Amino acid sequence: MLSVENVTSSYGRVEALHGISLHVDDGEIVTLLGANGAGKTTLLHVISGIQPITSGSIRFQGTPFERLAAHVRVALGISQVPEGRQIFAPLSVADNLRLGAWSRTDDDEDIATDLARVCTLFPALKALSEMPAGALSGGQQQMLAIGRALMAGPRLLLLDEPSMGLAPNLVDQVLAAIRALKDDGLTILLVEQNARAALAIADRAYVLETGRVTLEGTAKQIQADSRVREAYLGV
Amino acid sequence: MAELLQFIFSGLTVGAVYALVGLGFTLIYNASDIINFAQGEFVMLGGMITVFLVAAGVPLPLAALIAVGLTTAVGLALHRLAIEPARGSSPVTLIMITIGASIFLRGIAQIIFDRRFHSLPSLFGSEPIHFGGATMLPQSLVVLAVAAIIVVLLWLFMERTLLGKAVTATAANRLAARLIGINTRRIVDFSFAISAAIGAVAGIVVTPITLTSYDVGTLLALKGFAAAMLGGIGSAPGAVVGGVLLGLIEALTAGYISSNYKDAVSFLIILIVLVAMPQGLFGRARIERV
Numbered sequence: 001m002l003s004v005e006n007v008t009s010s011y012g013r014v015e016a017l018h019g020i021s022l023h024v025d026d027g028e029i030v031t032l033l034g035a036n037g038a039g040k041t042t043l044l045h046v047i048s049g050i051q052p053i054t055s056g057s058i059r060f061q062g063t064p065f066e067r068l069a070a071h072v073r074v075a076l077g078i079s080q081v082p083e084g085r086q087i088f089a090p091l092s093v094a095d096n097l098r099l100g101a102w103s104r105t106d107d108d109e110d111i112a113t114d115l116a117r118v119c120t121l122f123p124a125l126k127a128l129s130e131m132p133a134g135a136l137s138g139g140q141q142q143m144l145a146i147g148r149a150l151m152a153g154p155r156l157l158l159l160d161e162p163s164m165g166l167a168p169n170l171v172d173q174v175l176a177a178i179r180a181l182k183d184d185g186l187t188i189l190l191v192e193q194n195a196r197a198a199l200a201i202a203d204r205a206y207v208l209e210t211g212r213v214t215l216e217g218t219a220k221q222i223q224a225d226s227r228v229r230e231a232y233l234g235v
Numbered sequence: 236m237a238e239l240l241q242f243i244f245s246g247l248t249v250g251a252v253y254a255l256v257g258l259g260f261t262l263i264y265n266a267s268d269i270i271n272f273a274q275g276e277f278v279m280l281g282g283m284i285t286v287f288l289v290a291a292g293v294p295l296p297l298a299a300l301i302a303v304g305l306t307t308a309v310g311l312a313l314h315r316l317a318i319e320p321a322r323g324s325s326p327v328t329l330i331m332i333t334i335g336a337s338i339f340l341r342g343i344a345q346i347i348f349d350r351r352f353h354s355l356p357s358l359f360g361s362e363p364i365h366f367g368g369a370t371m372l373p374q375s376l377v378v379l380a381v382a383a384i385i386v387v388l389l390w391l392f393m394e395r396t397l398l399g400k401a402v403t404a405t406a407a408n409r410l411a412a413r414l415i416g417i418n419t420r421r422i423v424d425f426s427f428a429i430s431a432a433i434g435a436v437a438g439i440v441v442t443p444i445t446l447t448s449y450d451v452g453t454l455l456a457l458k459g460f461a462a463a464m465l466g467g468i469g470s471a472p473g474a475v476v477g478g479v480l481l482g483l484i485e486a487l488t489a490g491y492i493s494s495n496y497k498d499a500v501s502f503l504i505i506l507i508v509l510v511a512m513p514q515g516l517f518g519r520a521r522i523e524r525v
């Protein structure tokens with residue numbers, strides 16, 4: 001579905017990604033682990049078209065992607081739940097969700113069907129529908145951010161640290177939702193610092209360190225790797 | 236008492252114009268973080284283009300329509316040709332560009348039009364209306380009505396349409412707006428176009444009262460900026476209230492102190508707001524919880 005090859009990207013003169021290659025196949029959950037500042041967010045922004053790519057290539061469903069504008073990429077089926085949620089605080093929950101479908105050209109009925117699905121996945125959102133999104137709790141905002149991304153009708157969902165700052169029971173709830181999305185056939189690239197939680201639901205994993213992929217394998221292999229156990233699982 | 240009423244009438248009229256210019260600042264600022272100091276030139280262009288078309292024999296309504304259309308095109312061109320190529324530059328650079336654009340537009344207007352003052356016929360004649368011992372020009376009512384209609388339409392647009400909500404979303408969080416597939420550049424285009432159109436309309440309706448010339452934009456931009464600052468930069472209701480307040484304060488200063496100080500009031504307000512209350516009257520309330 002997605003293949004990233006030898007991607008480099010810089011902030012000014014400082015290179016943040018030094019030749020990243022990875023791929024995500026149809027129906028997989030792939031997780032990207034790494035410490036603070038490893039370049040995880042930068043990579044997701046390169047994939048979404050927010051952060052410019054310096055060299056390398058990105059293919060999505062076989063088509064070269066790296067020169068397309070961000071809004072075109074969303075329309076083609078890549079949706080991102082950004083780090084820190086980034087909901088539209090002054091707008092209502094319902095408006096946040098409705099705007100999630102901004103790039104869609106199919107009819108209102110399909111959008112309504114997806115809205116119903118989001119409300120089934122996160123029943124809490126339904127009751128909050130008229131609230132300004134800025135007044136929601138952290139967990140509710142995270143659900144809203146995921147719901148908003150789903151409203152675009154993506155084939156590939158990019159999630160940037162969805163468990164960040166959430167209480168343990170909410171982390172479980174969010175991870176269960178991600179799992180349910182996979183079971184519905186969605187392909188997912190999950191960035192996490194919470195390696196234990198991410199590996200528990202992922203099929204494969206990559207470890208990113210200072211802008212390079214240093215390890216890759218199935219979730220089981222990565223979980224068993226002594227370096228990962230030491231650095232990310234605290235065992 | 237009649238005197239006070241008289242000052243209030245004239246304050247409201249100019250205040251309505253400041254409010255419209257302030258709204259123009261707000262729309263562009265929210266979509267792009269740019270303070271557009273060419274905002275006053277939109278007002279000038281609206282008035283001047285209408286004046287010259289009418290002089291060339293075009294009927295007033297058609298002339299006004301063409302003037303709004305042309306000014307909107309100038310607003311779009313300003314974004315596409317001057318601002319957009321400098322995307323990513325510092326805010327100071329972008330402000331310098333808008334100041335440059337303002338000087339450029341004034342220069343062009345001086346060449347295409349002239350350096351004299353011009354007026355337009357009032358829509359409902361110039362027989363003053365008497366009220367409570369004070370008088371008001373019928374055109375003042377036109378200015379107030381048009382300003383009110385624009386404010387209401389803009390509010391309806393922002394609250395009731397998906398495009399309006401996309402504008403709000405872009406203002407609230409540009410990254411998130413791009414990530415849900417909003418082409419934020421088009422939103423900024425749109426904001427420049429709407430701001431220019433609003434400025435042009437203000438310029439057309441106020442010309443019969445205040446006259447217009449190639450250089451009326453400079454002072455108007457300053458007043459509109461003061462209005463937006465006073466209301467809280469980025470707040471549309473703030474810009475409207477700030478504009479009306481500024482108009483009233485000016486009229487009262489001119490009436491009770493001296494008309495020499497009228498324009499200094501705006502500078503003073505900008506200074507006071509900057510130093511004492513940078514949030515302005517309606518500064519964005521932060522309701523985010525993390």
Ligand SMILES: Nc1ncnc2c1ncn2[C@@H]1O[C@H](COP(=O)(O)OP(=O)(O)OP(=O)(O)O)[C@@H](O)[C@H]1O
Pocket residue numbers: 011016034035036037038039040041042043083193
């Ligand atoms: N806007 C920016 N300007 C300059 N440098 C940046 C910017 N954003 C990130 N960087 C740098 O790029 C590198 C990668 O940052 P990035 O945010 O992608 O890391 P991350 O893996 O997402 O970290 P975290 O886990 O803290 O979210 C870091 O060294 C960071 O300092």
Ligand SMILES: [Mg+2]
Pocket residue numbers: 040041042083160
């Ligand atoms: Mg990050």
